Amino acid sequence: QVQLVESGGGLVQAGGSLRLSCAASKGSFSGYDMGWFRQAPGKEREFVAAITWSGGTYYADSVKGRFTISRDNAKNTVYLQMNSLKPEDTAAYYCAVKAYSGNLYRTNLYDYWGQGTQVTVSS
Numbered sequence: 001q002v003q004l005v006e007s008g009g010g011l012v013q014a015g016g017s018l019r020l021s022c023a024a025s026k027g028s029f030s031g032y033d034m035g036w037f038r039q040a041p042g043k044e045r046e047f048v049a050a051i052t053w054s055g056g057t058y059y060a061d062s063v064k065g066r067f068t069i070s071r072d073n074a075k076n077t078v079y080l081q082m083n084s085l086k087p088e089d090t091a092a093y094y095c096a097v098k099a100y101s102g103n104l105y106r107t108n109l110y111d112y113w114g115q116g117t118q119v120t121v122s123s
Contacts, residue, residue, distance in 0.1 A: 022095030
């Protein structure tokens with residue numbers, strides 16, 4: 001079992017930055033692929049970024065060049081550095097563990113999820 005806790009969300013003005021953290025409070029994800037997803041009110045949960053167990057990174061087109069995903073396996077933590085934030089980035093952000101191989105972009109292929117952290121970007 002893997003239990004995840006996200007943190008770092010908050011209110012920020014457009015153009016600002018936030019760094020989200022996702023730590024395993026139970027279990028470990030050191031050898032697994034990790035993803036960040038977000039969900040705005042009334043919308044489907046969407047892929048934001050992913051990092052594989054070997055360090056490869058992938059991003060949604062909407063955040064490419066602005067967001068950076070990274071991981072620190074020693075701390076059992078994954079990060080999402082968000083720069084140049086836009087109001088359309090406003091959403092609840094979730095980290096997730098994909099324990100098995102599969103498409104990194106598909107929500108349903110991730111096995112464990114955190115409770116989410118709210119990011120609100122004001123204009």
